[in-house]
Amino acid sequence: MPENNKKILLSHGSGGSLTRRLIEDIFAPAFSNPLLAPLNDQAVFTLDSPRLAFTTDSYVVNPIFFPGGDIGKLSVCGTINDLAVGGAEPVYLSASFIIEEGMDIGELKRIVASMAKTANDSGVKIVTGDTKVVERGKGDKLFITTTGIGVIADSISLSPELIRPGDVIIVSGTMGDHGIAIMTRRQGIDLEVPIESDCAALHTLTRDILRGADGVKAMRDPTRGGLATVLNEFALSSGTCMEISECLIPVREEVRGACEILGFDPLYLANEGKLVAVVKEGSAQKILASMRKNPLGKDAAIIGKVTKEPKGKVLLETSIGNKRILDMLSGEQLPRIC
Secondary structure, three states: OOOOOOEOOHHHHOOOHHHHHHHHHHHHHHOOOOOOOOOOOOOOOOOOOOOEEEEEEEEOOOOOEEOOEEHHHHHHHHHHHHHHOOOOEEEEEEEEEEEEOOOEHHHHHHHHHHHHHHHHHHOOEEEEEEEEEEOOOOOOOEEEEEEEEEEOOOOOOOOHHHOOOOOEEEEOOOOOHHHHHHHHHHHOOOOOOOOOOOOOOOHHHHHHHHHHOOOEEEEEOOOOOHHHHHHHHHHHHHOOEEEEEHHHOOOOHHHHHHHHHHOOOHHHOOOOOOOEEEEOHHHHHHHHHHHHHOHHHOOOEEEEEEEOOOOOEEEEEOOOOOEEEOOOOOOOOOOOOO
16 A cells, blocks of 8 residues: 555545455455455355354444554454353454544554454454445544354353353453443543453353353353343343342452542443353352453452342342342443443
8 A cells, every 4th residue: 555645535445446455455464364365255164063153243432442452352352252152162253344534544454453463362263344434524433343153062052041040140350341441541531540441352261161060051241231231131031130249249449439430330331351150059169260260260250149039130239238229221321332
């Protein structure tokens, strides 16, 4: 790409020679693999597993670079995680880019390189994609959509509908890191202890959980809406009650302090490298130990249990011993968080 052309032009999305050069100069080298190499409109591959997981998600996070990650890393990790918490081993991703006219090409290269590194480190291939360019002022630099395919072993069966009273609730680590990292960067707030996003691919952790013991009922990554929303979804799907203790939920002190200043509740803040698991009581300690051996689960904790009543609700035991219903997030606490 010529040195005098360092910005995205509308003609980069025309489907002509500049589009081809954008693909050949930026995307193809970064995501290079035999399935992508033909640069067809589709990837053709064979999968041995009869059971597949398939997911898609769009990423519009603002700002596109933040402490601990960027929109590219987030788009790969987020889709890997949606597959992983369903018990799947992620295999292939597609990536679609909507780029705003005038975006700095150097920034685009940084994001693509970040996506490539994250995918390579995760053992996942980006095998197809698409690029569009919209007029200046219509796209806010960059939006990314990633779609993922994973394979699921026959022995794995996860669903909130399998949750029963007596089961145990585990989180893999501290809550609210991503939400506060984005908000403080967005608002230009400098904290004494900087907070980084927890953005990470969770498939190695889910692999350890599923190998560690029988008895995993359901897993979910608490992104938008946070822990409170995931637990409400579990309660509604299973017709049970999720009882958790505020004192047992891991939250970084700097995150807790930032929440107090900004008026947020860490239980509703997005996470991008954490999961919630509901498991049989008899398997809980073994699964917890397995999680803590993985760096992504070193702060894992049992935070509560499943009970019969009130059905479809989440009960929070507060730090002073009272109990209150923890509702699902109503409205948008923090827009464009992922």
